[in-house]
Amino acid sequence: MSVAFSTSSLRTKGYLDLPIPKGIDLKEAIIELKAKKNAVLLAHYYQTKDIQDIADYLGDSLYLAKAAQRVDADIIVFAGVHFMAETAKIINPSKKVLLPDLKAGCSLADSCPPDQFAAFKAKHPGAVVVTYINCSAEIKALSDIVCTSSNAVAVIESIDPDTPIIFAPDKNLGRYLIKETGRDMILWDGACIVHEAFSFDKIVALAKQYPKAKFIAHPESESQVLEIAHYIGSTSGLLSFVQKDPAETFIVGTEAGILHEMQKVAPHKTFIAAPVEDETCACSECAFMKLNTLEKLYLCLEHEQPEILLDAQLMQQALLPIERMLAL
Ligand code: 13P
Ligand code: SF4
Numbered sequence: 001m002s003v004a005f006s007t008s009s010l011r012t013k014g015y016l017d018l019p020i021p022k023g024i025d026l027k028e029a030i031i032e033l034k035a036k037k038n039a040v041l042l043a044h045y046y047q048t049k050d051i052q053d054i055a056d057y058l059g060d061s062l063y064l065a066k067a068a069q070r071v072d073a074d075i076i077v078f079a080g081v082h083f084m085a086e087t088a089k090i091i092n093p094s095k096k097v098l099l100p101d102l103k104a105g106c107s108l109a110d111s112c113p114p115d116q117f118a119a120f121k122a123k124h125p126g127a128v129v130v131t132y133i134n135c136s137a138e139i140k141a142l143s144d145i146v147c148t149s150s151n152a153v154a155v156i157e158s159i160d161p162d163t164p165i166i167f168a169p170d171k172n173l174g175r176y177l178i179k180e181t182g183r184d185m186i187l188w189d190g191a192c193i194v195h196e197a198f199s200f201d202k203i204v205a206l207a208k209q210y211p212k213a214k215f216i217a218h219p220e221s222e223s224q225v226l227e228i229a230h231y232i233g234s235t236s237g238l239l240s241f242v243q244k245d246p247a248e249t250f251i252v253g254t255e256a257g258i259l260h261e262m263q264k265v266a267p268h269k270t271f272i273a274a275p276v277e278d279e280t281c282a283c284s285e286c287a288f289m290k291l292n293t294l295e296k297l298y299l300c301l302e303h304e305q306p307e308i309l310l311d312a313q314l315m316q317q318a319l320l321p322i323e324r325m326l327a328l
Contacts, residue, residue: 014103039075111190112169114138141317149234195220197283202275217253
């Protein structure tokens, strides 16, 4: 295989565009490659079903960050988006961290450019900077502490009540946290395109159609959507809620990939993806997450590319706020 070929396809496409051996069973081949190379596969609930099914660790952002901290493997393959693989690399600078498609980004992370955020931070000297893990390594390096949707309330509550807080990049999660904790925070104006796509009117109409159903939502959703939710939580929070709650039907306000695991843990229950404003798009699916495919995963493991490479000093600066979160 010519290195020039793979490098140029990586540069232009973000993934290895190489031929796959004919008749290969991709799932089997990936499992074999993982064993041969002492690699582990970490996958987020928003990945496609076939990837979720072969993951060594499947979970939400917090669970995957913790898994990255304790894995004893030479290679971590991250089936998720760029900021997640970056976080795994920051936690494991000596390990090889692979992401099947480098273009698997995140609208939320993109909504917070480091130069603009540095200027915003400079306007509020003395404020503690709390950043949602859905941000770039550069933003993490400008932070005091990182949080995920699973531990955001605990992170905010760990901060001295008299100290002002900057929260970035998700304004919707920020507004939810202000309500939950009673802390007045300075919010960065960022959002997730997937969670902002849900339609309040259509959810209300669907709830009328299924009067016994409970509506559950991720806190990245807009305030008016969260106001009508029976339960608000991270993906793992939503997952445990549907197992414990006696309701038989749930309207699920988060990325539709989670429905696969929900159906597995509660097979007798019914899960309906919350409707979105624009019916012509698959907006409740994260297009970034769905860039990862079994084919790209196979090529990535076989050739150990694309690899996440970060500047050593940036990794050191970004590690401290992540470690503070993990120590909580
Ligand atoms: P959690 O994994 O914390 O639920 O966040 C969801 C998300 O948007 C990941 O990109
Ligand atoms: Fe980013 Fe939203 Fe996709 Fe999560 S669902 S990766 S926050 S764009």
